Amino acid sequence: MKYKKWIEQMTLEEKASLMSGKDFWQTQDIERLGINSIFLADGPHGIRRQAVAADKLGLNEGMPATCYPTAATVANSWNAELGEKVGEYLGEEALAQRVNVLLGPGVNMKRNPLCGRNFEYFSEDPYLAGKMAAGYIRGIQSHGISACVKHFAANNQEEKRMTIDTIVDERTLRELYLTAFEICVEEGKTKSIMSSYNKLNGTYTNEHMHLMQDILRNEWGYTGTVITEWGGSNDRVQGLLAGNELEMPTTAGETDKEIVDAIKSGQLSEEVLDEAVDRLLDLIFSTEAAFQKPIGQFDVEKHHRVSQKVAEESIVLLKNDENILPLKFGKKVAVVGEFAQNARYQGAGSSIVNPTILDHTMDCFEESGIVSIGYEPGFERYGKKNQQKIDQACELAQKADVVLLYIGLDEATEADGLDRKNMKIPDNQIDLLEALYEVNTNIIAIISCGSAVEMPWIGKVKGLLHGYLGGQAGARAILRVLSGDVNPSGKLAESYPLRYEDTPSYKHFPGKEATVEYRESLYIGYRYYDTAEVDVLFPFGFGLSYTSFEYTDLKVDRKGVTFQLTNTGDRAGMEVAQLYVGCTSDNIFRPKKELKGFKKVFINAGESKHVRIPFDNKTFRYFNVKTNKWEIEEAYYTIMIGASSADIKLQQQWFAEGTNAPLPYEKEKLPSYYSGKVNDVSVEEFEQLIGRKIPEPTWDRTQPLGYNDTIAQCQYAKGWFGRVAYYSIIQTQRFLRKIGKRSTANIMDMSILNLPFRGIARMTGGIVNMPMLDGILLMVNGHFFKGLWQVTKEKAKLIKAKRKSKADLMKN
Known part of the structure; x- marks a missing residue:
């Protein structure tokens, strides 16, 4: 062990305390031994270190940082060196904000276009994703801090992500869903990895011995730290046995005690804990060393220009009929679309960055050389119909030689914690396009979104430019491509099907209750379309140039x-x-x-x-x-x-x-897989592939609700308390959506409805402990007064223990 001398000086309780967070974003410290807390922050495309109330997960604005294009955008550059440059600048900003571990990049595969977090992932191809991510990691870690690759592994849907069981055959797991992580470990040399929320073939990933030990540690030779997804620890002792060192966020010492008790009872060897402490200390000491030299502020303007350069190289030209682009000198341009005035430049959820500067299209026209005759929003941002805005946009378009139409998906549609409902751009935007086409056929559409969309309307535009989510300088970058100052060189890192029903996982996404079955096996994205000879709108790797x-x-x-x-x-x-x-x-x-x-x-x-x-x-x-x-x-x-x-x-x-x-394989038993036509694989053939019976895909409604059941399952709870709670949440969501608070309604989906009961204890920082949770479950399962008494009793015990601990601290 590297830090044996430190470990020998620790008590058992101190060693266990290092295995979970001090709060939401910091690790535990041991002051008497000079072991400091280190800070972890979200940051796949920009640092999100919360400025205030850092115990409130994801709800507060971060300190200003450069918002770079998202991973889905940069993947379209197909330039690993550019990815490394992004990483270098992210690392520099992390250092300036005293962030030891940057929680990114994300390398999960785009199994299905509707995954709500696709904007945060690179590609449908593991080789491209792995190479791009390894570049990011090298760049970030060149400053001495740590990247944290996520989410390990097979986390390809957001709905029910904390409880869903991914059913996938071993070959597909290795070739598709683990290869990018393998490249990150072997070529990127990542210092930390984040385990995912989901189960994998029946076992939570952070407890999965085959995944964590056989593959990650033994085959790949990984010696770094594994960190849980926030609230992603199920059985703390089993997680530690599998090699999951750090549980985040804090559980106020509750799971530390579980570790101590397991060692005292002989369930867990103290040597396992010592090895885990050793690996975590390596992360702490190696990243702390980066802060020993003087650290200045980063150059805001320089980083903004870098963000622009990255966006320029990642923009994809998808259509250019009659060489309408680049725009000819002197052409009168009408600018239409809400996203021109208020740029859509990043995803939503845990990766939201508070930008240092934010370019908007209408502010950048003068320097672009493009002559704008005016702007009209044309549509309501969040989908509401507005004929007056369409009429005003058409009136402007009639006066122009060319219409620049800015359309896409809004912030509440693509978000951490929920999946998209369909692949469509909102109807009110398409209504606008059709109306504009009646008065001016010279339309260039500029799309802003982080994932694939259907385009049945593509015949009504002559030019089509996809900026994806281009970060804080994306608006200026798009204008430079439109004007011809930049020759577009981006190519799609994902396939664009003609319609969602053409996707191979269409019938098995998302898993709605207990499981999600990857019946398509190896055939996702272009692997399916090319093999099964299914026509697509735009193939993987496609992009035009001037x-x-x-x-x-x-x-x-x-x-x-x-x-x-x-x-x-x-x-x-x-x-x-x-x-x-x-x-x-x-x-x-x-x-x-x-x-x-x-x-x-x-x-x-x-x-x-x-x-x-x-x-x-x-x-x-x-x-x-x-x-x-x-x-x-x-x-x-x-x-x-x-x-x-x-x-x-x-x-x-x-x-x-x-x-x-x-x-x-026995070829005759797997006809769908040998033909590649896997859009409708039978249960029997899938079971032949995985070599076992598939588990029951639905929740067991006959059993009382337990720790790993979700709050959404209260809809069939035995007790009235659970059902009332569930329907109250649903009604509140409906009301919020009706008054236009879609983002708040979405947060309720992510942080309440799809939260397993154990998450109440894991995510509240000790406010609710497991004995109190037992009382809540009694209430939900039809024993209201007994459960209420337990909650009250255990809460009183918790308060008393905290007061005693505070008094002891003051005495010392």
Whole structure:
């Protein structure tokens, strides 16, 4: 152990105390040994260190910090070096705000377009997500502090996220849902990882020995700290056994006592606790060292300019009919859309950043060179119909050569804690578009949102620019692309289906009660669309430019591929060349092609560049469920170089020697998986894939409610108290939505309805303890007065204990 001398000086109680937080954002300190608290803060795309009342999770404004584009945006740059630059600037700001651990980046897969937190994740592809995230981690940790990769693992829906059981086969888990984390550990060298809320195949992730020990610690060699999601600890002792060191937030010593009692009873070895303390001390001491040198304030203007540069490189041009873009000099432009006046630039929930500066479109026109003849909002931001605003927008549009229409999703639609209801842009915005089209067909739509949307209206726009959520400088970045000052180079890091029903997980998202079944297995995103030959609106990796590129002269060798890339247009630009690999053998089911490398290249007009993309240990591998390890199938592989997953420019066959592993499947028993047509897999075939019976997907309504049941389940509680509480919450939500307080109603979904009962104790910082929670459960389950007496009695005990502790402290 690295810190054995410190650990030997600690009492058992002191060691246990380090295993949970001091408050909502700080770790526990041991003053007599010189062990300080360290501070953890949200920060996937900007530091959110709360300025006041830091015990109120997520409800207060953070100290001003640069709001960079979200991960979903930066992933469209396909530039890991750019990701590293973002990380460097995030790390610098974290240092300035005395933040030791930055809670990000998030690398969960975009299994389904409706996941409410997709704006915070990179991609539907684990290779791209992992490479981008590793760049962020290297940048953040270059300042000596720690990144904290999240959410480990298979957390791909927000609804019921604290209790849902993810049912997924082992191969899919390893190849899709863990690969990005693997890259973050092996290449990013992340110092900390956050375990997710959900169960994985029946066990909460932070207690999952296979996930936490077999894979993370033993196979990947991870020696850093694992931190729970806030309130994500179920059984504290089991979590510690699995290697989950730090529980956040504080439980006011309640779970510390559980650890002490488990050691005294022999349930837990003290050596396990010592190892956990050692790893946590390494995180504390190594990040504290970063604050030993003088730390100044960061350059606000410089960081704002960096945010703009990142946004510029991440904007995706999706349509450019008649070369309507870039805008020709002297064109009269009408600006329409609420998002032009008040930019939609970040997601909602735990990642909200209080920006240092905030650009708005209407304030940036003068420097852009674009001639605006006026602005009209055109629609109500949160979906309410308003014909007068449409009429006023059309009146302005009639006078213009071109209409810039700013549309997208509002802040209450994409948020931490809830999933989207559909893939549509609100009807009132589409009503506006259709009305504008009647008076002016030269429409350029600018979309602001953090995830894929349906576009049945796309025929009514000539230009389509997707800015995603571009951070505090995103509005200016978009204008620079519209004007032609910047040549767009972003490419989609996710597929855009024609309609939501085309997605492979459509019938199994989200899990509504006890479980969510990943019946589609390996086939998410382009892996499904390309294999099952399902048409999409925009394929993975797609993006237009103001110039053109030609690919020639592919050569393949044992170490990788080389080819020539030529800019055949009349202006400089950047192209993202993508390496895909597909196996020609059908002995093992696989997607038609999988991303195995990429490179972004800047090329001047008329210039050619020699490009090399290397192979690595992930190029030909697959996970064999019989040998329980990574194998290579001996076969011919198609090596493909493309401008997108659907636009393959060059290809060549290559023979790879195998590892002679036994075939993992009986082909005739898995027909859907061998065809790739997995949108309607039967129960029997899915059970054949996972090798066991699937668990019951619904809640057991016959049993009393317990610690891991949600407050939403009070709708069928045996006691009137539980049912009254549930329907009171529902009525309050309806009222809030009716008066336009959608964000507040959403918070009730996230922090009340979908909260498991144990979360009442885990998230209240000791105000409610487990004995009091037992009383609440008695009340909910039909024993109101008995439960009320227990709550009252235990509350009195808690108050008495706190007074005694305070008195003892004053004596000492």
